Amino acid sequence: PADVATLGRSTWTLLHTMAAYYPEKPAEEEKKSMTRFMESFAQHYPCWFCKDDFQKHMAAEPVQVVSRDALSQWLCRRHNEVNVKLNKPVFDCTKVLERWLTGPPN
Numbered sequence: 001p002a003d004v005a006t007l008g009r010s011t012w013t014l015l016h017t018m019a020a021y022y023p024e025k026p027a028e029e030e031k032k033s034m035t036r037f038m039e040s041f042a043q044h045y046p047c048w049f050c051k052d053d054f055q056k057h058m059a060a061e062p063v064q065v066v067s068r069d070a071l072s073q074w075l076c077r078r079h080n081e082v083n084v085k086l087n088k089p090v091f092d093c094t095k096v097l098e099r100w101l102t103g104p105p106n
């Protein structure tokens with residue numbers, strides 16, 4: 001089975017990439033399906049202590065699906081909550097699309 005760190009790294013890659021490719025102006029159905037996705041993800045993520053905290057943080061700040069930017073920033077804040085918990089450096093969320101979509105400027 002995958003360990004918590006390997007699973008985490010792969011999962012953040014998927015989640016941040018999904019947020020980076022989420023529409024800038026999503027249709028109502030896209031907003032609904034992204035909300036459902038994150039809620040299902042929070043219920044089924046196969047690391048129980050990770051999932052419990054993620055659910056609590058989602059309850060405190062519901063997923064923001066109005067735009068690519070809103071979703072990417074919301075997810076960046078959730079990831080930073082885990083970084084703080086694990087004593088990892090806090091990521092600068094102004095750099096989130098540079099990290100996960102465009103790459104660094106030339």
Ligand code: FAD
Nearest residue numbers: 004005008009011012049050054076077079080082091096
């Ligand atoms: P990761 O934290 O996996 O990050 C990968 C890359 O993402 C980094 O190299 C960086 O380039 C980028 N990045 C870092 N922070 C951000 C950010 N805020 N926004 C955007 N990009 C960023 N592990 C535990 O031990 N306990 C837990 O409770 C726990 N909860 C988790 C909850 C979820 C929902 C997920 C997906 C993972 C969780 N993990 C948890 C795993 C943990 O977050 C890390 O994935 C794991 O420790 C490996 O860390 P890493 O140093 O390789 O980098």
